[in-house]
Structures are given as C-alpha cells and as structure tokens.
Amino acid sequence: MVTRLKQQYGTGIREASTYLGQAYMVVDFSVIPELLQVLRDQEEFDYCVDVTALHYPQREKQFDVIWILYSFAKNERIRVKTMIADGEALPSSTPVWPTANWLEREVYDMFGIRFDGHPDLKRILLPEGWKGHPLRKDYGITQQDQEWVQINLGIESGQ
Amino acid sequence: MTDSAKYISHLELGERDETFLDSNELIINMGPQHPATHGVLRVILKLDGEKVLGTECVIGYLHRGVEKIAEHRTYTMFNPYVDRMDYVAAVSNGLGYCEAVEKLLNVEAPPRANYIRVILAELNRLASHMLWLGTHALDIGAMTPLFYTFRDREEILKIFEKYCGARLTTHAFRIGGCQYETYEGFERDVEKFLAFVPPKIDEYEELLTGNRIWLERTRGVGVISGKDCVALGVTGPVLRASGVKWDIRKAKPYAAYSDFDFEIPTGQNGDTYDRYLVRMREMRQSLRIIEQAVGKIPEGPIMARIPKVLKPPVGEIYHSIEAPKGELGYFVVSDGSTQPYRVRVRPPSFVNLQALDMMVRGALVADVVAVIGTLDIVLGEVDR
Numbered sequence: 001m002v003t004r005l006k007q008q009y010g011t012g013i014r015e016a017s018t019y020l021g022q023a024y025m026v027v028d029f030s031v032i033p034e035l036l037q038v039l040r041d042q043e044e045f046d047y048c049v050d051v052t053a054l055h056y057p058q059r060e061k062q063f064d065v066i067w068i069l070y071s072f073a074k075n076e077r078i079r080v081k082t083m084i085a086d087g088e089a090l091p092s093s094t095p096v097w098p099t100a101n102w103l104e105r106e107v108y109d110m111f112g113i114r115f116d117g118h119p120d121l122k123r124i125l126l127p128e129g130w131k132g133h134p135l136r137k138d139y140g141i142t143q144q145d146q147e148w149v150q151i152n153l154g155i156e157s158g159q
Numbered sequence: 160m161t162d163s164a165k166y167i168s169h170l171e172l173g174e175r176d177e178t179f180l181d182s183n184e185l186i187i188n189m190g191p192q193h194p195a196t197h198g199v200l201r202v203i204l205k206l207d208g209e210k211v212l213g214t215e216c217v218i219g220y221l222h223r224g225v226e227k228i229a230e231h232r233t234y235t236m237f238n239p240y241v242d243r244m245d246y247v248a249a250v251s252n253g254l255g256y257c258e259a260v261e262k263l264l265n266v267e268a269p270p271r272a273n274y275i276r277v278i279l280a281e282l283n284r285l286a287s288h289m290l291w292l293g294t295h296a297l298d299i300g301a302m303t304p305l306f307y308t309f310r311d312r313e314e315i316l317k318i319f320e321k322y323c324g325a326r327l328t329t330h331a332f333r334i335g336g337c338q339y340e341t342y343e344g345f346e347r348d349v350e351k352f353l354a355f356v357p358p359k360i361d362e363y364e365e366l367l368t369g370n371r372i373w374l375e376r377t378r379g380v381g382v383i384s385g386k387d388c389v390a391l392g393v394t395g396p397v398l399r400a401s402g403v404k405w406d407i408r409k410a411k412p413y414a415a416y417s418d419f420d421f422e423i424p425t426g427q428n429g430d431t432y433d434r435y436l437v438r439m440r441e442m443r444q445s446l447r448i449i450e451q452a453v454g455k456i457p458e459g460p461i462m463a464r465i466p467k468v469l470k471p472p473v474g475e476i477y478h479s480i481e482a483p484k485g486e487l488g489y490f491v492v493s494d495g496s497t498q499p500y501r502v503r504v505r506p507p508s509f510v511n512l513q514a515l516d517m518m519v520r521g522a523l524v525a526d527v528v529a530v531i532g533t534l535d536i537v538l539g540e541v542d543r
Contacts, residue, residue, distance in 0.1 A: 019474050020262055047389050049479070050505040052490060068477055068490065068505070072389070072403075075410050079477065098166035099392030102513050110226075120169040125219035125542060134227055135501075141224075141231045 001043055009035065024079040032082055033091040036067065040096050045069035045078065048097035051104055053111045057137045061085045063113055067093065084113065092118040110135035127152070166391055167516050168213035170205050184212065191220050195298045195528040198538030202515070202527065209523045214516045218509075221542035229502035234260050234334060234469045237502065242328040244504065245540040247290050249329045250283035250319075251482040256502075257332045258413055259478035259489035263471040264334070266463045272336035273415035274456045278349060279322070279331055280414070280480075281445040281452075285356070286315040287483035287535075288438050288445075292363060295435075295532035299376045304363055311359045318348050334469060336462035349453045353446060360442055367435070377431035381518040381530035384429055391517070392510045395485025397534060400437040401429030407481040414480075419451045431533040438535075470497055484508050484535055504543060508536040 002016040002025070012031035017024065027035060039045045047070040054064040061083040070077050084090060092115035093100040104115045105124040112133035115121055122128060131145045149158045170186070190201040199220035205212040225244060229237045241256045242249035254276055261268060268276070293308035316326040321342055323331045331337065367373045383393070385401040398405060406423045408416040424440035426433030471493040479488035485507030494500040511534050518530050 020265065020476055022477060048392055049486065050477075050488060050490065050503070052503045052505075054492060054501055066490070068488070072405060077411075077477065079475075097392070098390045099510060099513060101167050102509065103392075119167070123219075125222045127219065134224060139227075141227060 005035070005038070008038075022077065022079065024081060026081045026083075029082040029084050029088075029090065033093070033096075036080065036093050036096050039069060039078075039080070044071045044073040045076075046072060048093070048099050048103075049077070051093065051100050051107055053107050053113055053135075055111060055135065055137045059083075063111060065090060065107070065113060086112075089114040089116045091116050092121075094118055109133070112136070165517075166387070167513065168205075168215070168520065170203060170213050170215045189527065191217075195531060197294060197531065197536060198541075200512075200531070200536070200538055200541070202531075204524065204527065206524065209525075211519050211522055211524060211527060214519060214527070216512060216515060218512070218538070219542050221538050223543065225543040226502055226504060229499050231498065233497045234471070234499060237499065238332075238334065239328070239330045241504075242330055243539060244506065244543055245287075245482065245484065245487075245508065245537045246327055247537055248283050248287040248483045249327060250279045250331050251287075251480060251487060253330060253332045254280050254414065255478065255480040255482065255487045255489050257334050258480065259476055259491050260334045260469070260471065261463070262478050263474065263476045263491055263493055264465065264469065265472075266335060266465055268336045268414075268463055269460050270415065270457045271459045272332075272461045272463075274452050275337050275341060275461065276332060276414045277416060277419070278449050278452050278456075279319070279329075281449045282315045282318060282349075282352075284445045284483045285442055286312050288442050289315075291438065291483075291532075291535045292435075295529075295535075296367065296373075298528050298532045299373070301367065301370075301373065304366055307359065307363060307366075311356060314352050314355060318345075318352065321345075321348065333462070335465040336460070338462075340461060341456070346453055346456070349449060353450055353453070356446065357443070360439065364439060368439075374432065376525075376529060377435060377533075379428075380431040380522065380526050381533055382428065382430045383514060383518050387517060388429070388514070391514045393485070393514050395481070395483070395507055395511065395535075396434055396437045396441060397485070397511055397514070399423060400426035400434040402427050407479060407486060411479075413478075415452070416448075419448045421448050431529050434533045468497060470495060479505065482507055484537070484540070485511055506540045506543060508534075508538075508540040509543075512536050512541055 006013050009031050012028045015026040049068040049070050052066050063084050065082050067080045107113050109123045130148055144158050185206045187204050191199040201217040203215045241252040244252055289308040289312040293305035296304040319329050320326050323329050385403040388398045388401045404423050404425050421444045424437045426437050473495045475492040477490045479486050488505030490503035492500040519527050
C-alpha cells in the first residue's frame with residue numbers, strides 16, 4: 001500500500017514505517033485532504049478512530065496533527081501525521097469521516113488549530129469565550145482565563 | 160442537505176424570532192441538571208410540538224484536564240487519574256493505560272497478571288452493564304430493575320474491595336502487571352459469584368425482555384445503521400447492535416483474551432431494544448470468560464521486571480481496548496523523560512455521544528431520554 005501511495009504522491013509522503021509494530025506515515029500537509037480521501041475510498045480505512053495533535057513549541061512547524069485510522073476489512077490501524085505551523089489551517093476531514101466533527105473541535109479547543117470547511121468549528125469542552133488553548137506546552141497547568149472566571153463565576157480565582 | 164448535516168445538526172439558535180409567529184418551533188434546554196442525562200450533559204432540543212427537529216450537545220461541565228495533568232506527572236503517578244474518567248468501569252481504564260505504557264516500554268505483563276486482569280476487567284464489564292441496565296430502565300419508567308442490578312453489582316464491588324481496597328476507583332493494576340496478589344479465597348469468591356449471577360440476569364430479562372411497555376418504548380427507537388455507526392466512529396455494544404460484528408477483544412486481542420472462547424453478540428435492527436439484548440448477552444459472555452479464566456490462573460510472578468523509574472524510549476504508541484462502552488484508546492508519546500510528553504485518551508463515550516443527534520432526529524422528546532440511556536455514556540469520560 002505504501003509503495004502505491006508513494007508512487008502517487010512522491011515526496012508528499014516523507015516517511016512511512018512502523019514503530020513497535022504500529023504503522024505510521026508522516027506526510028506533507030499539502031496532500032492531506034486528498035490522501036485521507038484515498039485512504040478511505042481505496043485502502044478501506046473506513047473508521048477514523050481519533051484526530052489529535054501534539055505541540056512542539058521550539059519547532060518552526062509547531063504542531064503535529066495525527067489521524068488514527070482503522071480498516072475493518074483488513075483489521076489494520078495506521079497513523080497519519082502531518083506538521084503545521086501556528087496559525088496555519090488544515091482542511092477539515094469531516095466530509096471524509098463525519099466522526100471528525102467533534103474530534104476536530106476538541107483539537108481546536110485544546111490547541112487552537114483551525115480546520116477549514118468544518119461545519120461548526122467552536123470550542124467543545126471549554127466554555128465559549130475562554131481565552132487560550134490549554135494543551136499547548138506554553139499554557140501552565142494552573143493557568144486559567146482569570147477574566148472569564150471573574151465575570152462568569154463571580155469568584156476571584158478558580159484555583 | 161450537506162453530507163455532514165446528515166449526521167450532526169448545527170442549530171442556529173439566534174434565528175428563532177423571525178419565524179416565531181408562523182411556526183411551532185420551540186427550543187428548550189434539557190440539562191445540565193437533569194436526572195435522565197446521567198451526569199451534567201446539556202442537550203439543546205429544537206422541537207416541533209413533540210417532535211425533535213435537531214439537537215445540540217453542550218458538554219465540558221466535568222472537564223478536569225486529565226490530558227494536561229498527564230504531562231505533569233510521571234507515568235506511574237498518572238495511573239490513578241485514568242480511573243476517574245469512566246468511573247463506573249475504572250478497571251478497564253487502568254488496563255488500557257497500563258498496557259499502552261507497557262507497550263511503549265516494550266515489556267509484557269506476566270501470564271498470571273494477565274489472567275487477573277481479564278477476570279477483573281470482565282467483572283467490571285458486568286458491573287458497568289448492570290449499572291447501565293438499572294439506570295436505563297429507570298429512565299424509561301421501570302423502577303424495579305434498578306434495585307435488582309444495584310444489589311447484584313454490590314457483589315462485584317465487594318470482590319474489588321477485597322482485592323485492592325477500593326470499590327470504584329480501584330487502581331487495580333500497575334504498569335508491568337498487578338500490585339497485589341489475589342487474596343485468600345479470591346477464586347472461591349469469583350466462583351460463588353459465577354453461580355449467583357446467571358439466575359439474576361434471567362430475572363432482569365423476565366422483567367424486561369417480553370414486557371410490553373419496555374418493547375413499546377425501545378423497539379424502533381433511536382435506530383442507527385451499521386454504516387452510519389462506522390461513519391460516526393461509534394463502537395462497542397451500539398455498533399454491534401447495528402449488525403457489525405467487531406470487538407477489539409477478538410480483532411486485536413490484548414491481555415489474555417486470545418486464550419478464551421467467547422462469542423460476539425450482535426443485533427440486526429440497531430434500535431434501543433437490540434442494544435439492550437446485545438448487552439444482556441454480553442453479560443453472559445463475560446461470565447463465560449471469567450469461568451474459563453478463574454479455573455486456570457497460572458502460577459508465577461504478577462509483576463514484570465521493570466525499572467523503579469520509568470523512562471520509556473522516545474516514541475509514540477496507540478493502544479486500545481474494548482471497554483464496556485466501546486473502543487478506549489490511549490495515544491502515549493514519550494520524549495525519553497520520566498513524564499509523558501502527551502497522553503491522548505480516545506474516549507468511547509465522547510465519540511458515541513456524537514451519534515445522539517442522528518438517532519433522535521424525527522423522534523419524540525421522550526425518546527431522547529431512552530437514546531441517551533441506550534448510548535451508555537459516562538460524563539466523566541466524555542469531558543475528561
């Protein structure tokens with residue numbers, strides 16, 4: 001499968017390997033919408049297990065966005081990973097897997113990564129109007145949106 | 160209608176006034192404080208009389224930032240936190256986390272530990288399904304099953320308490336195996352439970368399976384097809400009740416599950432009644448697994464040889480298990496230090512709850528309660 005995809009996308013697929021028996025692919029973010037579509041339609045990865053992200057603040061392209069996909073037909077899992085810079089937006093994978101809807105909202109909420117074409121991109125776990133994205137590495141563990149807490153909860157501090 | 164709107168509606172709450180005079184549309188809040196939402200879940204319902212036109216879930220009321228906490232604790236210190244996600248199936252949570260970190264460390268729990276893990280995890284599945292049955296039946300109006308299931312669940316919690324001292328947030332397993340050897344008489348207690356519980360399950364079924372009110376309230380309610388389940392990432396009993404025969408215990412066996420003989424119950428209609436039947440049959444299958452396991456727990460150590468300070472090599476791993484609610488996955492990233500760089504939890508309740516909108520659209524308000532119950536969500540896990 002990897003050789004087939006590599007022929008099609010060439011350098012778009014930077015790395016395809018396994019770690020501890022789990023297959024993963026690191027791809028260029030320009031091939032993302034198309035590649036995910038191909039993975040679903042031609043390679044039968046019909047179940048999107050998870051969409052999540054990682055933050056590396058010291059890197060130029062700060063974020064890793066990861067899709068974990070599963071194929072019922074092949075009983076195989078694969079991770080697709082791409083890197084984007086802060087402020088860049090990825091195309092949404094909701095048209096490919098409707099389940100990505102809430103998962104992408106969570107990534108947006110926690111990391112501030114935007115997904116273009118998402119039907120309703122807004123915060124999901126934190127309240128609307130909260131400032132900051134808590135799973136970024138530069139967000140402290142006891143940090144909070146003081147202003148929001150004072151206005152909405154009527155207390156000095158939530159800590 | 161666009162494709163995504165087919166699965167999840169997005170209510171435009173601001174536009175109501177324009178159509179106010181010539182329509183019967185009504186927007187009401189269900190929750191966050193509502194007995195039938197199983198926690199603090201708020202569902203905004205758009206209604207036309209009794210009919211549901213669309214819904215929107217507002218979640219996050221129980222958000223504790225578990226994933227953030229993980230980045231500030233060592234691998235071992237984070238272990239008890241996972242119990243607080245799906246607090247009615249804490250053993251499963253711990254099992255998934257321990258196995259994920261073990262994979263990252265490239266160690267395997269010894270066979271004896273794996274057998275103990277399977278027994279406790281299956282007991283926990285029973286406890287979770289019993290709690291689900293009691294509360295789900297109560298939501299629909301049948302009060303008796305609640306008392307029956309809580310009475311019988313108590314027996315499981317007693318075994319947990321004797322094993323590790325805790326009833327709910329058990330922290331039963333450690334990375335590398337189990338902390339505790341089974342107590343004196345563990346096998347006897349489990350065997351006694353195995354003899355005790357099947358007549359009780361018969362009793363629940365007697366109350367509900369052929370009950371006309373139960374049938375009217377559950378048959379054809381909240382129907383979802385297998386294809387839509389897959390598209391929405393729905394897993395666990397909900398997926399199986401829609402006819403997809405998929406269980407991680409079979410598809411990607413973990414712990415000692417490949418040693419045991421059991422079936423994957425499935426349904427055909429994907430309605431609330433089928434989901435009820437699937438879970439009832441799953442309880443009997445769990446008993447079968449425990450029965451096979453308890454008779455032949457191998458001798459040997461219960462802990463693998465692991466260092467005191469855990470420093471997994473740089474890398475990442477995704478490991479998932481079949482929790483009572485569906486696929487519970489852990490994506491753990493190590494940067495070589497003592498603390499995880501990131502722990503991502505793939506919670507089954509969160510993903511399954513997404514299907515609520517599709518399942519209740521076009522149904523009656525009363526069915527919303529039935530469908531929330533049948534999805535078997537735990538808000539601690541939805542919000543983490």
